[in-house]
Every structure is written in C-alpha cells, then in structure tokens.
Amino acid sequence: MKASCQADAQRPSTWIKYRKGLCEGCWAGCCTLPVEASAADLIRLGLVTEDEAAESLKKVARRLEREGIIQAFQWKTQLFVLEQRNGRDCIFLGEKDRLCTVYERRPEVCRRFPRIGPRPNWCPASPKRSRRASF
Numbered sequence: 601m602k603a604s605c606q607a608d609a610q611r612p613s614t615w616i617k618y619r620k621g622l623c624e625g626c627w628a629g630c631c632t633l634p635v636e637a638s639a640a641d642l643i644r645l646g647l648v649t650e651d652e653a654a655e656s657l658k659k660v661a662r663r664l665e666r667e668g669i670i671q672a673f674q675w676k677t678q679l680f681v682l683e684q685r686n687g688r689d690c691i692f693l694g695e696k697d698r699l700c701t702v703y704e705r706r707p708e709v710c711r712r713f714p715r716i717g718p719r720p721n722w723c724p725a726s727p728k729r730s731r732r733a734s735f
C-alpha cells in the first residue's frame with residue numbers, strides 16, 4: 601500500500617509500514633485510537649496532583665469522568681482511557697491543525713507509538729489533504 605492511500609485507523613490490516621518522515625503532513629490517525637494513560641501520565645499532563653493520585657485513583661477517575669477528560673478507568677490495569685471528541689479524536693488533538701496540543705507532556709503510549717499499538721511498527725497514516733472532508 602502506498603503512503604498516499606487512506607488507511608483506516610479501525611482496521612490495522614490497512615495500515616502502512618512505519619518509516620521516517622511518515623508523520624509529516626499526516627492527518628494523525630494514531631490520535632483517533634483510544635489512549636490509555638497512567639496516573640504518572642496524568643500528573644505530567646497537570647490533570648492530577650501526586651497527592652490526589654496517592655489518595656485514591658477511583659476518586660480521581662470519578663472527577664476526570666465528570667470533567668469529560670476520561671471515558672473509563674480500568675481498575676485491573678490502573679489505566680485511564682482518555683475521552684475522544686465525537687467518539688474519534690483524542691481530546692488533546694488540535695481541531696484545525698490536527699497537531700497534539702500537549703506534545704511535550706503527552707502520555708507514554710503516544711511517545712512509544714508505533715513501536716507499540718494494535719500493529720507494532722505499522723500506522724494508520726494518511727495525508728491531511730485527503731482527509732479534509734471528514735474533519
């Protein structure tokens with residue numbers, strides 16, 4: 601598959617083998633996948649204090665859910681699933697430029713993508729211009 605084809609983020613079989621430079625001009629399909637964030641990620645993002653996290657993650661989860669920042673808390677893994685705008689884009693993805701608004705503080709899973717993810721070393725890359733109609 602050529603990089604100019606449209607990959608479907610929900611179907612990893614349509615993804616493109618990652619190579620350097622692929623992110624340039626991409627519509628950020630990776631930022632439409634659910635993001636699992638740890639308490640440490642939320643602290644780095646400035647959404648939670650260390651004291652709050654040490655006291656009760658369940659309480660933290662209830663507050664963040666109320667505030668529309670997370671959609672779920674996975675008790676077993678202690679991970680928080682970030683909310684998605686219109687059920688698709690990460691809430692931290694810039695609506696117009698489709699760039700991460702918290703890049704320096706982004707969660708660990710975002711830093712490690714595509715080395716980890718549904719299809720390691722492959723990504724749902726498509727050029728921004730071919731996606732304009734669906735923004």
Ligand code: SF4
Nearest residue numbers: 631690692693700710
């Ligand atoms: S935090 Fe930033 S890099 Fe991670 S999914 Fe959201 S917009 Fe993308």
